[in-house]
Amino acid sequence: MSGPAEPTRASRPVRTPSLRWRIVGAVALLLVVTNVVVGAVTVVAYREYLVGRLDAELATAAGRTPGGRDGERPSGPPPGSDGTSSARPDPDNTFIGAPGQAADTVVAIFRDGDAVLAGYTDDEGRQHSLTAAQRRQLATVAADGEPVTVTLGSLGSYRAQAVGDDGDVFVTALPLGDLDAGIVRLVVVVGSVTLLALVVATWALTLTVRRSLRPLERVASVASSVTDLDLERGDPDIAARVAPADLVVNREVGQVGSALNRLLGHVARALTVRRDAERGMRTFVADASHELRTPIATVRAYAELSRTTDDIDDLHRNVDRIGREARRMGDLVEELLLLARLDATALAAGPDPVREVVDLTATVVEATVDARATAPGHRWTLQLADDHPVAVSGDPGQLRRVVTNLLSNARTHTPEGTTVVVSIQQVALQQDSLQHDSGGGPLVRLVVANDGPPIDADVLPTLFDRFTRGSASRTREHGTSGLGLAIVRAVVEAHGGTVRVVSEPGRTAFTVELPVRPPS
Template identity: 35%
Template structure:
């Protein structure tokens, strides 16, 4: 079985097959109707001839004998070469034949007609020529001849009908073939034109590269059937472009963040090797290098954590966690740093969630640490825990430098620190909020930020179906 792989060829073949099927069906119906019409005309003509013969044989205007009446029939059928008449006595003896070439040898020998069409009508063939005829008994008038009768068989040569039907069939099948080819051609053209947007998709895909993702397909001239595909393809290109841009930015940020500690390590090592030093000086240099190594280790650990979050491989536990207790523990942990900066941390409300204790504590710790870096002396940090029928909310608020509106959508991006004024408050790598968002999303929640009137709020919302509330 030949399998057509081209969609255009398949559609063209389908057009051709459908057109040919419809035309064949129409041709068959037309042929049968034409044959039925010809049969009706033939029977009408045969019955007319039979009526003519009956009138001639039953003519009572004179005392002519049967032989004379037959001579009248002979004259009546002069010029009617396609019609034959056979007269047969009651005992089967053939009395007379007009145009005997229209009858079979058996019929001329006295065999009656085998009626196959009802009403004494039937078909037969003589030397390959089709015939149709009717047979009837005709009573002969005359004194003492009340029971005298003859069997009359009238035959009609159908060769002209057969030739006409054959020519019609030939023309019909030729027309079907031509129509199928034309339908296939138009189907191919329609499919080829209709699939043009898909070919443009292919051409665009071939031109794509990491440096050339800005191309888009025009959806306006695409058919409705492929417009959704074009729009989906454009959306995929937009997502790829954004992903590649984020990857490029991410790579550049990683290089930038790693460059500083590596440069510090190289500088300190070069200075240490520039001249002999005492053991205490080497210890100081090694201690300084250790801080840089720890900074690099934290950065690598954070990036590995975010890579797991991107791959959806963070393992979220199912233990019950008292958010108020965790918040209080973190407040105690940051108490010394808060006192040093003269910042007050207050917690209100409480709720219980199910999840991973270490991950949620890390998320809350990141928010508190971030708030401490940006809260001025004498300020206050508030941790508010609320719950309702739909979700549990944890909001960390602090006073301090506001976050510009155009930065609020980007503060959860990796290595993003906001404006220079906020960046000056710390030396973080800009991964804390990105990690916090990944942890919250791993627990089925979302995190948002608002900054107005000197107050910045980070709100975590976790759906209630993954949590249980507590007073």
């Protein structure tokens, strides 16, 4: 039985250098290339300068050689032509040691291609003759007066110049040894300085990059700390944030840190929304189950009771009660479906709401007339605009549901004898008005006010939430579901408007503001 397969080389993650070392390496390489180029150009230029100076000295030395010390050309073979050296200057060969000539200056005279004289004087004043090979090398120098570089065997490299005079060729050569040694020393100095500068620059750059990337490392640490949180539980308490000091250390780190802080803020808000949605969904399901369980239990009880009785009157009463509970369940289901459709529209997941011109004044009048017939014990008062009917663009069925729910709420939660005032008018958008999506256009304001008992202060913040009830005893008495005001808010917000309530002893007012033309 074979064991687990080992990861192949291709599947293993490739470790790349860190950003810090990539920056240091790139800058160090740039420094090396720059210093090498600068050093090479400096050495070449300096050598050309020294060679130019040597050529000038060569021209001066060549002017001293013709004619010798006495101004006469030497004749005959030079002493020491067999390669031996003389311990003292030879008067017949003073041409080799002409006055002013530097040590190791090579001079030679060629007549008809043969070397008449060829030698040099060392720094101790001794004269030396050149070997046959060295003479042949000098014989190759063109007599055009242009300096050239030649190699004279053991003597090394020389800078030679040849000039012709009545068939004779006079050759003068100066050694390049000191010049080359100076160039070597210059190369060593430039190389040493370059190496030292590279070490110092790399050390300083490493410290600088490390200090510059330290805020970025803290940003990465903040991001890593978020991964340790248990976000599956929807915990919105994400306290990790990039410190303000790191946001201003430099622009790049500030951009990354600010983006991370905004991202964490969005995540925290999203988790809060999800937590609240889950909590609301659990509450919604529990309340809906509770609301449906009561009528279902009632229907089941009366159905079982009907099976055990033969009294026709009892059967009729049982059927009537079953019918009422069935209608109650149907109304609850319809309200839940309406809220679901409004939620889908708000999330842009459902079809666009119906948009047509709705005479809201006529809708308010009809709903108020119906309320008078349903609750004659209340005093219903209408306050309408005098000039013209008020119209908005929206869904007529949903807008009628808003008006009827507000009137039903006033009827249900206030005792008989309460005065309910319904007013509607068109107003201009005021600076102190609530925020709307109307774009600054006119608003329709619908107010349903009553002088009944005030709403409990602890209920006001959640009054428009689903299954929120103001009075449990009156809710049970009238069989309300606690969804009426939630539907009002959902419909009004779907039409780009707002709804609010103000309750105090002697006056409770629900105010709905709708834009005349809500956003499409």
